[in-house]
């Protein structure tokens with residue numbers, strides 16, 4: 001990675017994969033703007049750091065969230081080199097129980113917000129002739145799994161966004177890539193397992209063990225591994241439009 005500090009914005013930076021991305025970038029000396037809805041969690045991550053940091057409390061699904069966050073970074077630091085679109089969420093339900101709200105919430109956070117943040121940073125990246133946009137998608141963006149139709153549709157959509165944006169922006173020195181992890185040991189996964197246990201009336205530990213057993217490495221990925229795979233795209237100038245599956249050994 002470059003020795004010059006890069007100006008990076010990470011969405012959903014307060015826990016799980018996003019926290020690890022922020023920590024690894026801070027450890028590497030970069031200037032990091034962190035967004036999530038809970039400012040206090042973000043303050044804890046940057047406490048004691050000598051890096052340039054910005055705390056931007058924001059709901060990525062709110063109107064103007066993207067424009068406000070990007071202009072905040074550009075005003076403070078004069079530009080933005082790297083945008084990491086990590087904030088995401090999803091709730092499971094069979095199709096007939098997938099309400100309009102479940103559907104719309106999933107599209108809003110996993111597809112519309114990444115689009116709006118990407119759109120908002122394109123002018124400044126184009127002007128600089130450089131940019132790295134990295135989306136934390138999911139294997140659900142490339143494969144189908146039962147009971148997660150809204151999340152799967154949104155993640156398939158965001159990979160379409162990545163591929164189209166990559167084709168459009170390459171000539172401006174901007175790469176756009178996605179990493180597509182399988183299950184990761186994060187609060188989101190634990191919430192999903194709790195919901196599955198409740199839905200099926202099974203014990204949480206049994207539901208968790210059954211899921212782990214069907215994973216390729218018979219283990220969850222760590223947030224650290226996924227963060228490292230995402231950050232690696234910063235140093236890949238000629239790679240764009242990828243949707244890299246990360247499943248563990």
Ligand SMILES: NC(=O)c1ccc[n+]([C@@H]2O[C@H](COP(=O)([O-])OP(=O)(O)OC[C@H]3O[C@@H](n4cnc5c(N)ncnc54)[C@H](OP(=O)(O)O)[C@@H]3O)[C@@H](O)[C@H]2O)c1
Nearest residue numbers: 012014015016017036037038059060088138183184186188
């Ligand atoms: N965990 C997995 O197994 C897995 C697998 C594949 C892909 N992914 C993807 O990886 C990404 C991160 O997942 P994770 O497991 O690390 O999730 P997580 O543990 O639930 O963390 C989500 C992060 O996003 C923030 N966030 C949530 N809703 C937000 C909103 N509306 N506006 C702004 N920030 C918001 C949260 O902070 P606040 O609550 O304070 O806002 C938190 O910092 C997601 O896109 C997810 O789809 C996860």
